[in-house]
Structure formats: structure tokens, C-alpha cells
Amino acid sequence: MSEVVLSVQDVSIVYRVSRGQVKASQHISFDLHKGESLALIGESGSGKTTVSLSFIDMLPSAAKITGGKVLYTRDGKTENIFEFSEARMRDFRWHDCAMVFQGAQNAFNPVLKIKEQFLDTARAHGWRDKGKVIKRTLELLRLVRLDPERTLESFPHELSGGMKQRTLLALGVLLDPQVVILDEPTTALDILTQRAIIEVLKEMQSRLGFSIIFISHDLALAAEMADRVATMYAGEMVELGSTQHIFYEPLHPYSLGLLQSVPRLSQDKDELSSIKGNPPDLIDPPSGCKFHPRCPFAQELCNQEEPVFKEHEPGHFAACHFTENVIEARANLWKKD
Ligand SMILES: Nc1ncnc2c1ncn2[C@@H]1O[C@H](COP(=O)(O)OP(=O)(O)O)[C@@H](O)[C@H]1O
Ligand SMILES: [Mg+2]
Incomplete structure (x- = not known):
């Protein structure tokens, strides 16, 4: 670049x-x-x-x-x-x-x-x-x-x-x-x-x-x-990658949630899901991953340990303990189209 x-x-x-x-x-x-x-x-x-x-x-x-x-x-x-x-x-x-x-x-x-x-x-x-x-x-x-x-x-x-x-x-x-x-x-x-x-x-x-x-x-x-997109949640950058990465191959559950809220042609209006819950209090944010209270994939670890923002493939960074679950969910999302 x-x-x-x-x-x-x-x-x-x-x-x-x-x-x-x-x-x-x-x-x-x-x-x-x-x-x-x-x-x-x-x-x-x-x-x-x-x-x-x-x-x-x-x-x-x-x-x-x-x-x-x-x-x-x-x-x-x-x-x-x-x-x-x-x-x-x-x-x-x-x-x-x-x-x-x-x-x-x-x-x-x-x-x-x-x-x-x-x-x-x-x-x-x-x-x-x-x-x-x-x-x-x-x-x-x-x-x-x-x-x-x-x-x-x-x-x-x-x-x-x-x-x-x-x-x-x-x-x-x-x-x-x-x-x-x-x-x-x-x-x-x-x-x-x-x-x-x-x-x-x-x-x-x-x-x-x-x-x-x-x-x-x-x-x-x-x-x-x-050309590139960075997803921010509760004051932190949780994902960064090319537009292709974030829009088609997100690795963070919050990016996936934003994607699921984007209306698509093949989708009924009722299917449109927005992310449940509200953003946290930034004076006293949740422990571990700040997204865990709203995350459909959260497990015990997410509440205990803050995930590292790391490079999962060239140029594609995300902070999540369980990206494999996001990968599975996003495959289903695009299959419906
Ligand atoms: N002048 C301010 N005093 C106190 N808190 C603020 C002030 N401006 C913004 N905040 C808080 O800082 C956080 C980030 O706000 P902001 O940068 O405006 O977010 P965004 O642009 O993503 O909507 C929010 O929790 C907001 O309430
Ligand atoms: Mg603003």
C-alpha cells in the first residue's frame, strides 16, 4: 500500500x-x-x-x-x-x-x-x-x-x-x-x-x-x-480490515450484528435483526470483552478475559475469543441470499 x-x-x-x-x-x-x-x-x-x-x-x-x-x-x-x-x-x-x-x-x-x-x-x-x-x-x-x-x-x-x-x-x-x-x-x-x-x-x-x-x-x-473499515464498540476498535473483509467476512460478532441490520433485497422486513441490548456505560464498562453482555456467542471466558486485537489473516484484525462461531454464522447469513 x-x-x-x-x-x-x-x-x-x-x-x-x-x-x-x-x-x-x-x-x-x-x-x-x-x-x-x-x-x-x-x-x-x-x-x-x-x-x-x-x-x-x-x-x-x-x-x-x-x-x-x-x-x-x-x-x-x-x-x-x-x-x-x-x-x-x-x-x-x-x-x-x-x-x-x-x-x-x-x-x-x-x-x-x-x-x-x-x-x-x-x-x-x-x-x-x-x-x-x-x-x-x-x-x-x-x-x-x-x-x-x-x-x-x-x-x-x-x-x-x-x-x-x-x-x-x-x-x-x-x-x-x-x-x-x-x-x-x-x-x-x-x-x-x-x-x-x-x-x-x-x-x-x-x-x-x-x-x-x-x-x-x-x-x-x-x-x-x-477501502477499509474499522468497527468501533464502546470506545474500542474491535475489528479492522478491507471493506470486503468487514462487509462479507466479518470476524467480530458486533460487525456481524451491524451487517445483519443492513436491509437486503432477499430479506423480509421482520427478519431484519438489530443488535439486542444497549451500549454499556463507559464510566464502568463490563469486564472482559465489553461486547459480551450483548453477544450471542459469549461464553465464560468472554466475561473474564479481554480478547487481544490480533491479525487473523493479512490486513484483517479482530478482538474476539470465538471468531470461529462468527465465521459459521456469517456463512448462514450469505447462504440465504
Ligand atoms: N463533552 C462530553 N462530556 C462527557 N462525555 C462525553 C462528551 N462527549 C462525548 N461523551 C461521551 O463519550 C462517548 C463517545 O462519544 P462520541 O465520540 O461522540 O461517540 P460517537 O461519535 O461514536 O457517537 C459517549 O459515551 C459520549 O456520551
Ligand atoms: Mg459522533
Whole structure:
């Protein structure tokens, strides 16, 4: 695979609350390669947003990074993001790494035309040549398949949800970042608009060559977008592999559960199973494997011993004591189709 741009190594983050510490993201490790798209999937509350916010130093004040490092490489130079000065971090955001936040469609300033919002962003990061900014903005708006001139002169309320999301994608890559983090970028949109956004994203990525961290609770959508998928559960990464691995050959019961919740053509609606139970309390999580209280395959060992996150086949990692049971169950799942 190509060169690594972001190497996340054993990152742990907690939130300090009155009852104790919310172990929001624990021991997260993965490499993001140049030009690849990696999806982080998992139910709401699994720690996807928290770990991503740490990369651009945008964690809320209650959060504390308790361990790990994130190595960033550009033009052959490698730095630890967690050791950046404030000035370096300001430059890093947008120029190196841009994040499109969850629910950001409403973050546009309602009284400014789109044009002003692009110019403001560019100005704030040292791009003073107005002509150059407008030229790049028009190109990017065209790339996300909007009418460029018309969008520039619009106020946010004049754009539909899908159009606002496309505009945000264009804004995200305005300063030509190497890494783009998209946090639930299609969640508020209808299914056809979601698909259209994915198409646009893929085209942007192939033209501009940036790497993507795509955060989603929707496995089917992630599978369409990503080259690799990481499943998160209760603040931990429980599985990581190619999209083929996670979507067709999952090794972790939680990934399998997410897969069973994806509607398929050959399936009746009543057959659609969602994972029973609720995610655990992250202040006082279950012993052993955190998924064991909800796991259909759990045995005594699962409650006693935390499974190691290990490589089961090249590039396919999972933390489960009984992957053979998952393999058997997934074979039945695909047989029905
Ligand atoms: N500001 C905060 N203070 C305390 N706990 C938080 C805060 N933000 C998030 N959390 C908790 O951290 C955990 C992970 O949240 P988050 O990273 O938002 O998950 P996801 O993006 O996967 O939905 C959840 O249990 C959530 O309740
Ligand atoms: Mg989130």
C-alpha cells in the first residue's frame, strides 16, 4: 500500500465528569494511507467523533488525552500532532487536515453569502489573493456538481440540505488538505441524496488525491465509500480490515450484528435483526470483552478475559475469543441470499 499519512498509535481519551471518567476512546490504532478512504463505523456513543476531534485539537475542555500519539507525514517529514505548538496546529487545520463536522450544514453563517464564507475561511488561513480564492472555489463547486456562480451568490437558506452538504465538502478541501475527516456527512439526508454525495466524494477524492476518514453508523454506506473499515464498540476498535473483509467476512460478532441490520433485497422486513441490548456505560464498562453482555456467542471466558486485537489473516484484525462461531454464522447469513 502507499505511504502512511496519519499513523494513530494507541490513542486513549477520557471525559472527566462528576461520576468519574467516561472512557470514550481507548487504545485506538490505525494507519491512514495516502489517497485511501477509511471508515470508522459503530453505534452512536462508540467514540468515533472523540478520537477524530483529537487529531485537530478540537476536543471539548472536559476531555483528556491519556495516552498515545498521532504521527503525521507530509513531504517526507513526520511530526507528532499531539506535540504541535498552537501556531502549527492552526496551520495544520484546513491546510493539512480538514474536518466536516457532524450536523455542520447548519454551521453556515445565515447572513453571509456562500462567497463570503469561502473568502473568510481562506483569509483566516493566509490566502489573501481574492481572485485566486474565487477561481478555486468555482472549480470546487463545479467538482461537487453545483452551479458554481449561482451557489456563490446564494445565502445558505437558499440551498437544499444536499446542496449545503456539497458546498461544505467544497469548503473542506478549499486549502488543499491531505486528510479530510467527514463525520456522519450524509446522516440528515434522504437516501438518494446520500448516494449522490458519496459519488461526488469519490470523484473529488480521485481528482484531488486526499485521504478520507469517513465516520458513519451505517455499514452499507461505509462499504460504498471506503477501502477499509474499522468497527468501533464502546470506545474500542474491535475489528479492522478491507471493506470486503468487514462487509462479507466479518470476524467480530458486533460487525456481524451491524451487517445483519443492513436491509437486503432477499430479506423480509421482520427478519431484519438489530443488535439486542444497549451500549454499556463507559464510566464502568463490563469486564472482559465489553461486547459480551450483548453477544450471542459469549461464553465464560468472554466475561473474564479481554480478547487481544490480533491479525487473523493479512490486513484483517479482530478482538474476539470465538471468531470461529462468527465465521459459521456469517456463512448462514450469505447462504440465504
Ligand atoms: N463533552 C462530553 N462530556 C462527557 N462525555 C462525553 C462528551 N462527549 C462525548 N461523551 C461521551 O463519550 C462517548 C463517545 O462519544 P462520541 O465520540 O461522540 O461517540 P460517537 O461519535 O461514536 O457517537 C459517549 O459515551 C459520549 O456520551
Ligand atoms: Mg459522533
